[in-house]
Amino acid sequence: MAVFAGQGDAHRSMRLLWREPGGSAGPGLSVDVILDAAIAVADGDGMAALSMRAVGDRLGRSAMALYTYVPSKAELVDLMYDKVLGELPAEYPLGDGWRVALRAWAEDLRGFFLAHPWVLQVSQARPVLGPNEFAMLETLLRILRETGLGPSVLRGVVGAVVQFVRGAAGVIADARRAARETGMTDEEWWFSRSPVLEEVATGFAERFPLASWIGAEEPPPVVGDECVPYLERDAVRNFVTGLDVLLDGIEAAVARAGAGVEG
């Protein structure tokens, strides 16, 4: 590898990320056709099943055919990542204040992560610097601007919100994956592991009294909750609760700044 390889690759991948979307008319392949196939593989069979062969097969081509359009698998994943981000809504009504809009944004982002769980495995918050990643940030900032907070605090808020949603979605995605892999519902999965834990971890309740306490409590059912599986229902509730805490924290920051713009 030459010393300037990073530099040269940066140019190449940036041009791919910011290419104008058109131009797949002919019978041959194209970057967008490849990305769609790769996204379909990842959505359907997970990130582990995403291989150059799998994508090539789906297109009726060899794995090597892809390398004409995409320099490597790592670049392919980056391009997939930025492309799916384009599915996110761009506009949120601000008539009811930033809090309502931010909650809607967070819930849409969570839904997006659950629709494309493989996105959560794209290296943690790596700055891919693609157009849709910036569009997502721009949308979030259009909402957060209403708080009147300065850029310094806002940077922290952006990080906190994004990381929270990503993490919470990851918990749900993992519950689903575990359920699918074992062929059980997650309720069955949990109740099959729980006795093993008690058998093997002797004196659990004494060693971890608080963990037992917080885990044991069965929260009351919530309207509309019935169809959601067991572990996932908990995770959804924790998401709602945690998001409220976060929103309260932002409100406190606004109050402390003493310069809230919204009514």
Add this chain to the structure above:
Amino acid sequence: MAVFAGQGDAHRSMRLLWREPGGSAGPGLSVDVILDAAIAVADGDGMAALSMRAVGDRLGRSAMALYTYVPSKAELVDLMYDKVLGELPAEYPLGDGWRVALRAWAEDLRGFFLAHPWVLQVSQARPVLGPNEFAMLETLLRILRETGLGPSVLRGVVGAVVQFVRGAAGVIADARRAARETGMTDEEWWFSRSPVLEEVATGFAERFPLASWIGAEEPPPVVGDECVPYLERDAVRNFVTGLDVLLDGIEAAVARAGAGVEG
């Protein structure tokens, strides 16, 4: 795979996770020796370099030798994960209130993630159900119990705090990884990519005015900041700011519950 494979594997891996730590006296291998070697590989060369062959080489054995002690690479990673979690401190003084203790806990956890960045790549928040994972939860709950919040809200708070710290650490870890892989300091790395972005993304400031605004602002230096690299310094500041917002949110929840225990 038999129908009950998941069940059987659960027993096997649980017994490994909860085994008592001793017993590596002889000249032969042992689970703990293997885990130490594997952790050393992951700490030194990253998760991508962690292979059964690499761990075996480090111990002067073949890759297959490990399979006498560890059923698969996936189990190995789970065991590594729970083992390093044991490095986390277990006690935090509560004399100055939960807020001080929680901040210390979060900063220790962030430091832990940065010392073992590969932990961030262990599948998102998957419940490994090992002893040290529960110990970590127990430690956090000993702090959060002081808020007097009920288990329902507390579950949300636990998720929010853990996910925030994990995500924020991931950003820093990625900045470091990018810097190391390209052989540049992250300052050089950013200033080599930044002009490429401007060249390729025409009209950036018009398309993403808020993103430009929040990215352009250069925050004032902070005492003790001088030795921290560029991108990482930003990430650390965002961590502190975001954590404050989160703590404010918890305080708001406490105030709303009207049952704060702390003075």
Add this chain to the structure above:
DNA sequence: CCTGGTTTGTTTATGGCGTAAAGTGATCGC
């Protein structure tokens, strides 16, 4: 029309991976 270069693929090959299966040599209970 021919012709040579470029574009778009394929095939083949290399070195790495996790791990199943079989082999090897030592050790231990009888």
Add this chain to the structure above:
DNA sequence: GCGATCACTTTACGCCATAAACAAACCAGG
């Protein structure tokens, strides 16, 4: 002494990303 068991190695299989060589279709200039 001797089979069983243990700890470990060797070999092998089918994956993976991708470098390199090759082939066929297109297009430009004569």
